[in-house]
Amino acid sequence: MGCFCSKSTDSRTSRIGRWNATGIVALRDSKLKVLPDEVLEVNNNVRTIDLTNNNISVLPPDISKFVQLQRLVLANNVLQRLPNTLPSLRSLKILTLDGNKINTLPDEVGSLSKLEQLSVSGNLLTCLPDTIGKLHNLSLLNVSSNKLKSLPASIGSCTALEELQANDNNIEELPASLCNLNHLKSLVLNNNRVNQLPQNLLKDCKSLQNIALHCNPITVDQFQQMTAFVEFEERRKKKYDKQINSNVLMNSKGLDEGIDL
Template identity: 60%
Template structure:
């Protein structure tokens, strides 16, 4: 028994030493039910933490000790809520929480001002906090397959946003502020309840190359009548032609035609 205990301590110490030296903690598919306390003990050493595909329910309050963490991946767990002090993770750039049971987000999410990628698909979100507009460095927001009926007006303040994925919700209209997203390249809104989109969307969002509106009440005729449609169509075709010229090999389900109604 003493020998086994000694060996286990040695293995644990060796693992902790490796994590500390690399800054990378990867514990995918480890059947974890609780957030490992030994990770919290590493504090500022952790830069990437991947605990995806486990059965973790709670994120500990003292996660704020991981103050240098840049990537937090907790996809496919049983997490129901985020702690309020998650806003203290000031170094974080990628936050991946797909496939959990999260129904709401704390206002403190808006304090993650360095965040570039926020992925929350396959959760139970019925709304997004207005503070999301404080994420001025956000490049990608994925809230697909939730229970959203609206997007907050403040989303128009996410000025760096390039990709917005919100398919598989119950969204009935888009906030007019979405027209402020001048860097937006891809907008995916399949399987919602949209019967119109803001009139100035194509005119103001001059970087937009792809809009996907499959399974919405809106018609192609409505879309084509929007001001700026011709310029959008030109960008879409240019992108498509560039893909063909580069011999991009993708299957038919991944072929981006730009407009899907």
């Protein structure tokens, strides 16, 4: 572990005192290569740790001491893996790992039973662990800009999922279990290799309002011939009508069809 040198007069004691008082450890843009020792001296009731925009390559196993941690943000570092002590973070709700060098998510990620948002865009993932299906409270999953060729069938067990972002991968086929996601509102799959969707997706996912499939081989005809396409279109247009009524500006092309014409 290393020491943390501040450019200000902020002392180690005052930082620890502030972090204890607020429950927030904020060390963005601090040029860190390791997690400072003093972070691990903070009380166990810390709720947020934000280490965005550093050069941290390893997260120490001792991070597991923060059993009350709800938000862990490690975006834009150089992490290659996560510690196997991850399950100890049993209160974690938000885990942000965008812009690292992670090529594998450990099976232990499925033990984060309270997790609501998992974002791992801009990494080197070639697959997701089957244990992701144990995340029954997950509402947002962002796996964009990786090297995924598929999504695990177990994703259909993420019954609270509302938004799935998987842009810029190599996904060719989607599991039929996506049809189990009754709360799914947005499915974003631009820049992949998807040539068809599960036939009953629009029928079974009755909350689905947005599908983005730009730069995929699937055709408009295929999409429009899917079961319950008309009902999906009604939901989608109703969503945009609400946005217009709320003075939300649309792009110059109007209503995005979600697929290349």
